[in-house]
Ligand SMILES: C[S@@+](CC[C@H](N)C(=O)[O-])C[C@H]1O[C@@H](n2cnc3c(N)ncnc32)[C@H](O)[C@@H]1O
């Protein structure tokens with residue numbers, strides 16, 4: 001399939017694979033101007049490794065459209081939720097399932113919906129087959145994104161046991177019980193989804209592989225081999241991968257990718273070095289860097305980018321990380337596809353206190369000045385601008401205590417310290433109510449024991465402003481220690 005647009009702009013909404021003049025006015029309205037229409041309910045179904053089905057990977061978690069463990073995909077395709085979504089969209093009405101896209105668009109991000117209308121707009125005529133009740137008699141998947149299982153070798157702090165088998169033991173320690181089985185498969189049995197998917201091979205435009213970790217999944221390997229066998233290697237392959245392992249059962253994925261002209265690898269890297277290793281536990285940073293070098297050398301045709309998820313954990317080094325990856329030659333500046341973490345809510349960057357938000361706003365604006373002349377497609381610039389908007393739009397600082405309790409609970413079961421590796425987090429520690437209570441207790445105990453000849457203090461900061469010798473004397477004389 002050939003792209004027909006000229007200069008690519010990431011925020012552009014014009015469809016990529018069909019000419020505007022071949023679209024009716026109503027089709028143009030739907031694909032480009034509508035605030036609710038999306039191609040995906042006509043060409044796609046998504047499933048989590050636990051079987052919950054969604055219209056796409058951004059579908060609201062509490063609004064599944066069915067369950068792969070209960071019904072065949074063809075039935076979910078025309079069950080009430082999918083029919084309702086199609087009817088809503090044809091009448092320009094919003095859908096509860098699509099809230100995350102609307103939130104992204106409200107801060108200027110090119111959402112999953114915008115991108116899908118751009119990449120799959122060529123199928124717009126197929127919506128004419130929709131029956132009045134919203135059902136679509138032909139079940140044809142042009143776009144696949146099924147998370148076959150939760151098999152993964154990492155346990156990123158932002159993730160969980162639905163998507164990663166490595167989270168299982170931590171869940172048990174945190175909750176005192178098993179929340180779900182260690183390994184989960186999306187279908188009614190291990191082979192179910194694989195068997196149902198094969199009939200759609202002739203319709204395929206694009207497959208998005210995520211997971212779990214796709215590069216260590218049996219199904220991923222099988223699909224690529226099936227496509228090679230059937231000569232369908234012009235399918236677009238898009239990946240989110242942690243890029244820790246390029247080999248599956250001794251076979252290098254690079255050898256398979258060489259046979260596909262249209263591959264995009266978006267490496268989910270949030271930070272570098274030991275920061276990467278604590279935020280995405282199990283990461284071996286030196287190996288990741290080596291894998292990027294191997295990929296770029298052996299498969300120069302691959303559209304390689306970094307797809308970080310911006311959160312409370314990595315915002316501290318974020319602009320430096322971007323520059324590091326560019327200056328090390330791993331990516332061009334534009335190849336930084338920024339995602340914003342929307343949940344768990346305590347990890348969102350809008351939880352930051354107002355004064356720290358202002359500091360990051362200024363830092364991101366400076367970074368954008370560096371980026372603008374070199375980001376030819378505005379993707380990275382748009383990401384940073386959207387991040388500023390997102391951060392400033394809502395004050396969620398009441399969740400700071402929640403952030404600290406999630407973090408310290410996880411530290412305890414993993415025997416790690418996020419604060420030790422990301423020391424900048426110390427700047428927000430003082431806003432947590434636990435810390436404030438400890439501060440108050442220290443000031444009160446000092447006031448109770450120190451006679452008027454000792455310096456007066458009314459905050460812990462004032463104590464730390466005293467000379468080191470006096471601080472030490474207080475600690476030894478009165479046996480009280482200030483909070484760190
Ligand atoms: C669940 S992962 C699965 C694919 C692969 N294992 C990886 O990490 O790229 C898919 C994407 O979700 C991102 N992710 C992880 N936790 C997230 C969260 N809480 N919110 C949004 N995206 C998240 C990952 O960084 C990755 O880009």
Ligand code: SF4
Pocket residue numbers: 152153154155156159160163164211212213242268280
């Ligand atoms: S690598 Fe991906 S699936 Fe695995 S734990 Fe991290 S985000 Fe989750």
